[in-house]
Amino acid sequence: MTTEARSCAIDLLLGAYRSGEPIEPLTERFPALNVDDAYAIQVGQVQRWLAEGAVIKGHKVGLSSAVMQRQIGVDQPDFGHLTDAMFFLESQPIDWSAFLAPKVEPEIAFVLGKSLAGPGVTVAEAMAAVAFVTPALEIIDSRIRDWKIKLVDTIADNASSGAVVLGSTAVPLAQVDVRLVGGVLHRNGELVGSGAGGAVLGSPLNALVWLANTLGPRGVVLEAGHVVLPGSVTAAVPVTAGDVVTAAFGGLGSVTAKFTKNGGTR
Numbered sequence: 001m002t003t004e005a006r007s008c009a010i011d012l013l014l015g016a017y018r019s020g021e022p023i024e025p026l027t028e029r030f031p032a033l034n035v036d037d038a039y040a041i042q043v044g045q046v047q048r049w050l051a052e053g054a055v056i057k058g059h060k061v062g063l064s065s066a067v068m069q070r071q072i073g074v075d076q077p078d079f080g081h082l083t084d085a086m087f088f089l090e091s092q093p094i095d096w097s098a099f100l101a102p103k104v105e106p107e108i109a110f111v112l113g114k115s116l117a118g119p120g121v122t123v124a125e126a127m128a129a130v131a132f133v134t135p136a137l138e139i140i141d142s143r144i145r146d147w148k149i150k151l152v153d154t155i156a157d158n159a160s161s162g163a164v165v166l167g168s169t170a171v172p173l174a175q176v177d178v179r180l181v182g183g184v185l186h187r188n189g190e191l192v193g194s195g196a197g198g199a200v201l202g203s204p205l206n207a208l209v210w211l212a213n214t215l216g217p218r219g220v221v222l223e224a225g226h227v228v229l230p231g232s233v234t235a236a237v238p239v240t241a242g243d244v245v246t247a248a249f250g251g252l253g254s255v256t257a258k259f260t261k262n263g264g265t266r
Helices: 003-019 035-051 066-072 123-129 151-156 204-218
Strands: 056-062 078-083 093-095 103-112 130-140 161-166 182-187 190-196 227-229 244-249 253-260
Touching: 003 035, 035 078, 035 151, 056 161, 056 204, 078 151, 078 161, 078 204, 103 182, 103 204, 103 244, 123 130, 123 204, 130 227, 130 244, 130 253, 161 227, 161 253, 204 227
Parallel strands: 056 227, 093 253
Antiparallel strands: 056 078, 103 130, 103 227, 130 161, 182 190, 182 244, 244 253
16 A cells, blocks of 8 residues: 555545544555555554644554454454543533444453553563553444444544543452453443453453553553553444443443533543
8 A cells, every 4th residue: 555545544534533424445445455554544643633732541452352343344353542532521421423423332441550561561561550440431433434344444443433431430450350340231221232351352451461562563652541441341332312321340330421412521
């Protein structure tokens, strides 16, 4: 893929953010698009955001559970960047119209107390770097029309990132076995999903290790204070204006997101 083609893809995706109109799959327009190209396109967008004043506040691991891989039709995880503009306050209004085709995922979020730099990070080192875990809702979104995505489409589109709502409880990692934590997802009071931490690569910690060791060769360090979303314990659930979604995790507490047609609160 040429530099010009990558630049075109970046402009197309950023244009979708501005206009609110999705684009056709990048894999249709750029048949030669590969994983390295896709990550270069993702980073190109992030660099534009940083130039406009955005701040990186963490990363997400996407497609790390079998249920999400089946839902999207891929066989490996990916990662994306989380900026300050993506974080919303729990139980406060979130403007649904700011997204194109939002879906919600329940996750066990890690907040780092120490930096992690791969390659070579072990599970023990990852555990030692975690300050605490908290329930989270990730709002995934796609700038690709109708979610018609292949792996490289979603990678280029910042791993289909949209927004994050963190819970208000902070639980030390030593007090919980994240593999065994069960979670349920309710939308407007109706149970729409359930799962456990072990659905995420066998343990959410494995996703954290994978992320650190994947970013390390790219020169990226997971910083202290940053949030890492390791992946969803259930399939993603679509949401619309007026929906109230709550994820509850055993031993961790719950987190709620409310969607409205009006302005949101970060």
